[in-house]
Amino acid sequence: MLLKVASTISREMQLDKLLRVIMDEVKNVLQCDRCTVFVLDRERNEIWSKVAHGEKEIRFPAHLGIAGHVVTTGRVINIPDAYADDRFNPNIDKQTGYHTQTILAAPMRNKLGEIIGVFQTLNKFEGHFTTEDEETLDAISALSATQIENAQLYENQKKTFDSFIETLASTIDARDPLTAGHSQRIMLYAAELARVLHLSEKEMEVLRISALLHDYGKIAVRESILTKEDRLTETEYKHIRNHAAYTKSILENINFSGALRQVPLIASSHHERIDGTGYPAGLVDEQIPKLSKILAVVDVFDALTSKRHYRTRMPFHEVMQTLSAGIGTQFDPLYVNAFRQIKLNRLLTILEQEHLALLRKSDLTLLEEYDSIDYIAAFQAPYPLEQEKRLILTFQTYYMQQYLQPGT
Numbered sequence: 061m062l063l064k065v066a067s068t069i070s071r072e073m074q075l076d077k078l079l080r081v082i083m084d085e086v087k088n089v090l091q092c093d094r095c096t097v098f099v100l101d102r103e104r105n106e107i108w109s110k111v112a113h114g115e116k117e118i119r120f121p122a123h124l125g126i127a128g129h130v131v132t133t134g135r136v137i138n139i140p141d142a143y144a145d146d147r148f149n150p151n152i153d154k155q156t157g158y159h160t161q162t163i164l165a166a167p168m169r170n171k172l173g174e175i176i177g178v179f180q181t182l183n184k185f186e187g188h189f190t191t192e193d194e195e196t197l198d199a200i201s202a203l204s205a206t207q208i209e210n211a212q213l214y215e216n217q218k219k220t221f222d223s224f225i226e227t228l229a230s231t232i233d234a235r236d237p238l239t240a241g242h243s244q245r246i247m248l249y250a251a252e253l254a255r256v257l258h259l260s261e262k263e264m265e266v267l268r269i270s271a272l273l274h275d276y277g278k279i280a281v282r283e284s285i286l287t288k289e290d291r292l293t294e295t296e297y298k299h300i301r302n303h304a305a306y307t308k309s310i311l312e313n314i315n316f317s318g319a320l321r322q323v324p325l326i327a328s329s330h331h332e333r334i335d336g337t338g339y340p341a342g343l344v345d346e347q348i349p350k351l352s353k354i355l356a357v358v359d360v361f362d363a364l365t366s367k368r369h370y371r372t373r374m375p376f377h378e379v380m381q382t383l384s385a386g387i388g389t390q391f392d393p394l395y396v397n398a399f400r401q402i403k404l405n406r407l408l409t410i411l412e413q414e415h416l417a418l419l420r421k422s423d424l425t426l427l428e429e430y431d432s433i434d435y436i437a438a439f440q441a442p443y444p445l446e447q448e449k450r451l452i453l454t455f456q457t458y459y460m461q462q463y464l465q466p467g468t
C-alpha cells in the first residue's frame with residue numbers, strides 16, 4: 061500500500077496538485093472523511109493549506125488549532141471525541157457546517173527531522189483512529205515530506221526563472237519605444253491561440269517562453285536602425301533581419317532543459333514563411349515548428365495593430381484581411397483560423413492592456429459572445445441587424461481608442 065502511495069505521489073511535481081493527490085491517498089488508506097495537509101511557512105511563521113476541495117487557501121499563525129499544537133509539540137494527536145477535547149476549536153465547524161468527531165493529526169518531518177507541515181485527518185468512517193492508523197500516517201508523512209520539499213524548491217526556482225525571462229523580454233521592449241510591450245503582448249496572444257488549439261501544458265510553457273524571447277536578438281541590432289523613422293536602406297533592412305539569427309545563437313547559450321530545449325529554434329523561427337521565403341533559415345512548411353507558426357501569426361497581428369509613428373491603428377477588418385491574404389504563403393491556415401476564433405473581449409484586453417481599468421465590464425461581456433469571424437460577417441453585412449451594429453460599434457470604440465478621447 062505504501063509503495064502504491066509512493067509511486068502515485070512521485071509523479072507529481074506541482075505543489076498544488078501534489079498536495080491534493082496526497083490528501084486523496086490518505087483518505088483512501090485511512091478510511092476517513094477528510095484529510096488536510098498543512099504546510100509550515102517558517103518565514104512568516106504561519107501554517108497554510110488549500111482546503112480539500114475548495115480552491116481557497118487558508119492561512120493562520122503557526123501556534124493555533126490542532127495543527128498548531130502539532131507544530132509546537134512535534135507530537136501526534138489522536139482525539140476520539142473532538143467536542144470533549146479542549147484543544148479542538150469548534151468555531152470552524154460552526155462556520156463550515158461540518159461536524160468533526162474524530163481527529164488524527166501528525167507532524168510531517170523532512171530528512172533533517174525538521175517539521176515542515178502537519179497532516180490532519182478527520183472522521184474515521186468506523187470507530188476512531190487506531191495506533192496502526194498513527195503508524196500509517198507517519199509513514200505516508202515521511203514519504204510525502206521529501207516530495208513536498210522538492211515541489212517547493214521547484215516552485216521557487218520557477219518563480220526566479222520566470223521573472224528572469226520577463227526581465228529579459230522587457231529590456232528588448234524598452235529599447236524600441238515604437239514596439240513597447242511587444243514581447244509581452246505576443247506572449248498573451250500566443251496563449252489565447254494555445255487555448256483555442258487545446259495545446260498541452262508543456263507546449264504552452266514552451267510557447268510562452270519562446271514568445272517572450274522571440275525578438276531577443278534585437279539586442280544585437282544597432283539602435284539607430286531599430287528606431288529609424290525614415291525608410292530603411294537595403295543594408296539596414298538586412299541588418300534588422302539578422303535579429304532572428306541572433307535570437308537563436310544567443311538563446312542557445314542558455315542551458316534550457318527538457319521541453320524548453322526547443323526554445324531557441326522556436327523563438328528564432330518566427331519570421332519563417334511556409335513558402336520557404338522567410339528567414340533566418342528559409343524553412344518550408346513542415347520544417348517549421350508549429351509553435352513558430354503560431355508566433356508568426358501573432359507577431360504580424362501585433363505589428364499591424366500597433367500604432368507606428370503618428371498613424372492610428374489599421375482598421376480591424378483590414379488587419380484580418382491581411383492575415384487571410386498570408387494564408388498558404390506566409391502562414392499555415394490552421395493558425396490563422398485558430399486566431400479568428402479568439403473571442404473579441406480577450407483580444408481587446410490585450411490590445412488595450414494599458415487601459416484595462418477603462419474597459420467597461422458590460423462591453424466586455426457583450427464581446428465575449430463574438431470572435432473575429434462574427435465581426436467580419438457583421439462588418440460586411442449589407443443590412444446589419446441591431447445586434448451586429450452594436451457589436452461593431454462596441455468593438456470599434458475601444459479598438460480605435462475613441463473611448464480615450466474626451467467628450468466621448
Ligand SMILES: [Fe+2]
Pocket residue numbers: 274275303304330331
Ligand atoms: Fe522579429
Ligand SMILES: [Fe+2]
Pocket residue numbers: 242274275359
Ligand atoms: Fe516580433
